Amino acid sequence: MIELRSICKTFKVARRNAGFHEAVKALFRREYTLIHALRDVSFTINEGEMVGYIGPNGAGKSSTIKIMSGILTPDSGECIINGRTPWKDRIAHVREIGVVFGQRSQLWWDVPVADSFELIKDIYKVDNASYKKNLSMLTELLDIGEIIRTPARQLSLGQRMRCEIAASLLHNPRILFLDEPTIGLDAVSKIAVRSFIRYINAERKTTVILTTHDMQDIEALTERILLIGRGRILLDGTLSELKRRNSRHKTLSVDFTGSIDRLENGMHLAKYLDGHAEIVVDTDILSVSDAIAHISGQAEISDLSVTGATAEEMVVSLYKEFEI
Amino acid sequence: MKLYLKYASIILKSQMQYKTSFFMSVIGQFLVSFTVYLGLYFMFHRFHSVSGFTYSEVLLCFSAVLFSYSLAECFVRGFDVFSLIISNGEFDRIMVRPRNEIFQVLASRIEFSRLGRFLQAMAMFAYAIPVSGVVWTYDKILTLTFMLAGGFFVFSGLFILYAAICFFTLEGLEFMNIFTDGAREFGKYPFSIYGESVLKFLTYVIPMALFQYYPFLYLTGKSSRTLYMFLPLAGMLFLIPCLIFWRIGVRHYKSTGS
């Protein structure tokens, strides 16, 4: 059970202006800007939930994760995770969480991955029996049995990420924080990572909090979404709710002969090539079948498809809506 | 302790992946401090003594400082390169692990190649101990041991202080080099030769004279105050404010990046 109440965090950042003249001036006087990384962030996540935490760069995702994992101390607000305040009771707290930073490695670069695992086992004081059990499960599920004998520096990004995830789960944490776990991975690795995350959430009831820019991650994994922008939680809901909200607009892809000159109210031309058009229909004004009938009255349709908004598009429209 | 050894073995394994580079560094470290020794040798070649201290006495002082410094540098290295540990995100990782942060910083960096300096300190000891004219009774041996331990503690404290400053500035402050590198360089001579005010500063502010100058006077028989023998132990207390400052720094930590 994770509960955040009115968390605020500000950073003081030195302002640096471009140019030679400014560089000289900054020697003597430096201006600071206050950045409100988080303003009044509150939410609750229940045990066993899987939550996608999204927002543009610099919105405050990492700061929230860092506060929840005990790295940062917020300026004000409360955060109770499994009955503890992370930054006050750091050591007891982190024993129960696992963290994967997608852009950083926790493996020792020059030694076989297995050696890193051994060290992590001792850091977390995992007993031999459960370590063995855990390791064999993780190596099997993540398919890393072969590669843990190799030094981390020789692994591909995808192989390394699978090892990183295993390393974060060796101590069987109740909560797993994943900070961009699929960044830079190829399609095969992405799918492997996703299905693994789904598995541990379903089987082990591990609570998963996932930040990502990849909407396919969200579509594949999470039901609930938290959207953060400029340090505020803007939206807390489910993916299907969002879809419903955005299902007003459908896109018609039409291949045709002849020409389409007139559009009804509620239709909007997104793309027009010779013999191919994409038309967005606002279903509040006009039904899809009416729109199709309208088009077929003007031109000979040879192919037609109807699509709703993709998650990617939904997020873009959300960002627009909230002006972030 | 068992965990520390495990860290040590992984670090040793990593460093042994680049054997040539490792041994070159050991030799290099040795050479760097050897040239410093040569400089000192040339000075005594010309002047024979300085402010009443002979060559072999100064050598004894030099080796004691170098000994404790190189040990501190080898094992407390993590704090010396702490700005790097902050900037590459390693400290975030440290914070999400259920162990004391100081322990983890200590254990995650052990610079075995610094033993090059240590080697030289040993060689100088081997030369200076018999010829320095000190009669090695038990109390003198104890004094020297105190000096080495005191030096190790004070240097470690300085490294930790240096690291704690990084929490606020995010980069190392070059000024602290005066107390670490500078103490090593200028500490090869008994601190009294720099004059009264420097000695006072190094007694009451940064207590380096407590493990160097005063017990050294007792060691070489220039003073018979037994109090001087125990001053290095008082110097060790310096570690306490450094650790307190570190705690404040951790609170202030503002993680970089993404």
Place this chain on the structure above:
Amino acid sequence: MKKYLSFFRIRFSNGLQYRAAAWAGVSTQFVWGGMTLLLFRAFYQTGSQAFPMTFPELSSYIWLQQAFLALYMSWYFDNEIFDSIISGNVSYELCRPMDTYTMWFIKNMSVRLSRAVLRCMPILIVAAFLPEPYNISLPVSLSAGLLFLLSMTLGFMLLVAFSMLIYISAFYTLSPMGIRILTISVLEFFTGAIIPLPFFPESLQTLLYLLPFASIQNTPFQIYNGYMKGNEVSAAIMIQAVWLLVLLASGKLLMKQALRKAVVQGG
């Protein structure tokens, strides 16, 4: 030429950004210089007749050394250059319409120069107002001052040319750590950074002056403070010029070979 100049400007103003580091550096060097002088004072008081320089000469020497430390520091190497050589990315450098040797040379010069510019004035000014004989005096004559500037430039370029050879060696060793630290210790010792060259034994003096290292910082500083006089000065500047030419020529030559090797291997 213009492109090299703008490249220099970017690097230079980039170097000016590190304000806290600059102030910290100034105070560090100030304390360092002061401690060094106190140390030499102790030796002076013990045996002034064995002192090879006058004390004011030494003071000027030490303060110049601290003020222009960034120009002559032996331990500065550009890690980007080493990394690009080791990773093989150096091949990309060849795609730029610039001569790689010249570019790296300028890069090194600009970093050192920007640091020195920031740091030299405060040190020189404070050092000038210290009580005698611990202060820095004016150059002994106008001509000494001008020759000092010339010699300082030559020495500066000489050091950069020397460090270029170390970068080039990384093409062959692929692990610069070792050679780097070896270079540092040799440079520190023979340039007179540990103790000024006149304090070395008499028997070594001639040898020292013929090595390229004396030409780096020793020559300009000893011209400034008047330790070198008359014909000595012109001879020392000649030696500087010859060494500079030798190092530049061999550096360019070796660079060409090394790059060819890197390209053949496909880097």
